[in-house]
Amino acid sequence: MKYRILASCAALLGLAVATMGSALAQDTEADRRAKDPRNKNYIVGEKKSGYVFMTALTRDMQDDDFANPAFTVVDVGQEQWNKVNGKAGKSCASCHNDIASMKGVANKYPQYDSSQDRMISLQHLINRHLEKDMGAKPWKWESTQMLGMVALIKSQSRGMPVNVRLDGPAKKFFEKGREFYNQRRGQMDMSCAHCHDNNYGNMARSNVLSQGQMNGFPTYRFKWQGVGSLHRRFIGCNKNIRATPYKRGSEEYTNLELYMQWRSSGLKWESPSVRN
Amino acid sequence: MSKVLETSELKKGASVDRRGALRLLGLGAVAATAGALAPMRASATPESAGLLMDKLSGSKSYKSGKVTLKTPAIAENGATVPVSVSVDSPMTDGNYVKSIHLAADQNPRPEVASFHFTPASGKAKVSTRLRLSKSQNIIAVAVMNDGSVYKASKLVKVTIGGCGG
Amino acid sequence: MAKKPRVKVPSSAKKGDVIEIKTLIPHKMETGQRKGKDGKPIPRFIINKVEVTFNGKSVVTADLHPAIAANPYFSFHARVTESGTFNFTWTDDKGGKVTTSKKINVS
Numbered sequence: 001m002k003y004r005i006l007a008s009c010a011a012l013l014g015l016a017v018a019t020m021g022s023a024l025a026q027d028t029e030a031d032r033r034a035k036d037p038r039n040k041n042y043i044v045g046e047k048k049s050g051y052v053f054m055t056a057l058t059r060d061m062q063d064d065d066f067a068n069p070a071f072t073v074v075d076v077g078q079e080q081w082n083k084v085n086g087k088a089g090k091s092c093a094s095c096h097n098d099i100a101s102m103k104g105v106a107n108k109y110p111q112y113d114s115s116q117d118r119m120i121s122l123q124h125l126i127n128r129h130l131e132k133d134m135g136a137k138p139w140k141w142e143s144t145q146m147l148g149m150v151a152l153i154k155s156q157s158r159g160m161p162v163n164v165r166l167d168g169p170a171k172k173f174f175e176k177g178r179e180f181y182n183q184r185r186g187q188m189d190m191s192c193a194h195c196h197d198n199n200y201g202n203m204a205r206s207n208v209l210s211q212g213q214m215n216g217f218p219t220y221r222f223k224w225q226g227v228g229s230l231h232r233r234f235i236g237c238n239k240n241i242r243a244t245p246y247k248r249g250s251e252e253y254t255n256l257e258l259y260m261q262w263r264s265s266g267l268k269w270e271s272p273s274v275r276n
Numbered sequence: 277m278s279k280v281l282e283t284s285e286l287k288k289g290a291s292v293d294r295r296g297a298l299r300l301l302g303l304g305a306v307a308a309t310a311g312a313l314a315p316m317r318a319s320a321t322p323e324s325a326g327l328l329m330d331k332l333s334g335s336k337s338y339k340s341g342k343v344t345l346k347t348p349a350i351a352e353n354g355a356t357v358p359v360s361v362s363v364d365s366p367m368t369d370g371n372y373v374k375s376i377h378l379a380a381d382q383n384p385r386p387e388v389a390s391f392h393f394t395p396a397s398g399k400a401k402v403s404t405r406l407r408l409s410k411s412q413n414i415i416a417v418a419v420m421n422d423g424s425v426y427k428a429s430k431l432v433k434v435t436i437g438g439c440g441g
Numbered sequence: 442m443a444k445k446p447r448v449k450v451p452s453s454a455k456k457g458d459v460i461e462i463k464t465l466i467p468h469k470m471e472t473g474q475r476k477g478k479d480g481k482p483i484p485r486f487i488i489n490k491v492e493v494t495f496n497g498k499s500v501v502t503a504d505l506h507p508a509i510a511a512n513p514y515f516s517f518h519a520r521v522t523e524s525g526t527f528n529f530t531w532t533d534d535k536g537g538k539v540t541t542s543k544k545i546n547v548s
Contacts, residue, residue: 055352066449069512072467075445206350206435222353225469225511276353356510367520380508384474388508391517396500398459398520405510407472 030201030208038063044161044266048200050219050275053210058222062274070151070220070272073144073227077152080145086136092129092149099156106157106269110258112169119173119254122150123229141248147227151218154271162215162269164261177259180252186243207276212237213264214257216273227272230257320386322413325379328386329417329427332377338417338427343376345416345428354408354434362401363418363426367393373400375419382412408434444468448529450543454521458547462493463516466531466539472507488513490532496525521547 036056042049051059061067081092081099096102109122120128126149127138139146166174181192195204196212203209217230224232231248234256238245246252330336342364351357363373372395378388391402400418408414415429446466454460466488473485491503491513501517519527524547531539 055348055350057348057358058352061358066447066463066465067514069465069467069514072445072447072465072512075447079445222356225355360516383508384472385506385508387506389506390504392502392504394499394501396495396498396520397518399518401518402501402503403514403516405514407470407508407510 028201029203033208042267042270047213047264047267048211049213049267049270050210050216050273051270053200053208054274054276058274058276062270068220068272068274070218070227070274073148073218074151074155074272075148076144077148077150080149081152086130086134088133088135090134095133099152102153102156104157104160106154106271107160107163109164110170110173110254110261111165112173114169117169118251119170119258121231121249121254121257122153123249124254126150142229142232147218147229150229151227151272154218154269157269158271159268162261162264162267164258164265166258166262170258173255174258174262176252177255177257180256181259181263186238186241188241188243190241192237212260213267214260215264215267216270216275218271219273219275221275223276230260320379320381320383320412322381325381325386325413325415328379329377329415332375332390333417333419333425335419335423335425338425340427342426343416343418343428345414345430347414347430347432349431350433350435351408354410357406357408357432357434358403359406359414360401360403361416361418361428362399365400365420367395367398367400369395370421372397372421373418374421376400376402377417377419378406379415379417380406380408380412381415383407383409388414408432410434444531444539446529446531446539446541448527448541448543450527450545452544453546453548456522456547457520459518459520460545461516461518462527463514464491464493464529465512465514467512468531468533470507470509470511470513474507486534488531488533490530491515492528492530492532493517493519494528495519495521496523497528500527521545523547 030053033055034052036052036059038059039052042051051062054062061069065071078099084091084094105122109125110119112118113120113124123141123146126146130136130138139149184191192212195209200209200211214230217233218227219233220227229248231253234253235245235248344362344364346360348357359378361376361378363376365371365373367373373393375393376391378390379386380388388406389404393400406414411431411433413429413431415427418426420426444467446464449463451460468488469486470488471483471486473482475483477483485507487505487507487509489505491501491505493500493502500519503515505513524545526542526544528542529540
């Protein structure tokens with residue numbers, strides 16, 4: 001029953017659903033892309049970074065920090081790091097000194113905030129610093145300053161395995177995130193798992209479906225012609241299956257981010273990556 | 277690839293009217309392509325691209341050879357297509373590439389870029405990233421200092437992805 | 442926010458070397474083909490020219506059209522015979538210019 005629903009949804013999207021036990025006689029596009037020897041650094045067990053699902057030219061672009069267009073916003077982030085901002089007359093550097101001190105911070109968020117009894121992402125924390133500690137205006141989630149700062153901070157963890165704490169109060173929010181990931185939604189009545197757990201490597205029209213790992217965000221997407229956040233991607237994915245999206249920074253998406261960070265754990269941080 | 281779907285945890289969402297969804301998917305497909313790139317009705321043609329090159333190069337007769345045009349066979353995404361052009365030339369005062377012109381024969385407009393060199397360039401090789409609204413030929417024309425003109429072209433396939441957002 | 446270009450030039454080279462130069466500048470390169478939420482076309486606004494000189498002499502010039510992708514990236518080459526400074530100028534449709542420079546030591 002479940003399989004028939006999946007197959008009809010697959011037909012809607014033009015997916016080729018791999019049936020159990022069918023050995024594909026010829027190489028798929030995903031197989032061809034998988035052959036790049038660089039990929040072995042981007043695979044941990046069954047987990048595969050989005051890197052391995054891209055074409056070789058896209059991987060080239062990510063491998064060269066200069067050619068990676070995402071670094072134009074990292075440059076903006078670096079400027080903001082050193083810039084005095086707000087009534088308190090401070091910059092990020094005033095308290096945190098060198099940006100290198102942010103190594104490992106990518107694994108500290110989302111974290112539990114007891115004052116609001118919810119999980120908060122790095123973006124929430126940055127805005128709290130801006131408003132409460134610096135007396136400055138908060139930044140919009142998808143603004144260049146926020147994307148730049150998040151990309152800058154997360155890039156300090158590049159090469160480190162993704163990890164996140166799920167103990168204590170975080171546990172119940174993790175379960176909510178896991179539920180969201182597996183929940184059917186929208187007119188297409190699909191969950192994240194249908195594409196990203198069951199059909200990675202297959203095609204959605206001409207895109208090779210990835211596992212939907214989050215270790216490269218914020219990422220430069222060709223489709224966006226710019227850098228975008230993980231929550232922006234959630235919005236796009238939800239719209240794709242014709243489900244009403246939630247807002248960036250919402251509890252729903254922050255819980256989903258928590259679940260997905262656990263799901264990506266072990267893969268190395270690549271932020272800011274280059275994707276299609 | 278045998279991932280166990282946590283069926284017990286799946287909750288059935290709102291019931292789907294398949295026919296309605298199919299109709300909307302048709303609209304959705306149009307809407308999806310009217311995104312950031314908005315591939316409009318492409319108005320360049322192989323003829324207009326050819327005329328453009330004639331005008332830019334000042335010549336109507338092209339030799340083959342010397343020009344190496346590197347493009348992907350299939351673009352990951354039409355919005356950013358890495359290409360590189362190199363022209364075999366010693367780049368000396370007496371023998372150098374004056375210009376390389378690039379055109380696309382099915383974009384909204386055929387002109388892409390023109391690069392002008394001097395012997396001080398050392399090598400007539402340039403790499404950049406293009407926007408292509410659909411599958412089409414990229415044409416590269418090299419104009420030498422003695423007026424001779426060389427041409428190369430490559431077909432790049434551009435597809436519409438299913439994973440927008 | 443002013444556009445901050447990125448430029449990669451080797452810091453040193455030998456006389457007669459042909460070096461590779463890479464440039465990347467953040468810019469939407471608005472094609473003029475897109476329509477805004479109100480249905481009206483968003484006007485074209487692109488960087489239409491890149492000029493590279495060395496010690497005041499032209500090395501490479503590029504004329505660009507909207508078919509160049511956002512955040513224009515270029516790599517080109519230069520033969521260096523003496524130490525000096527590369528100057529880079531990006532010009533947009535409104536005549537606005539962004540410039541930067543990089544020195545190279547040639548022995």
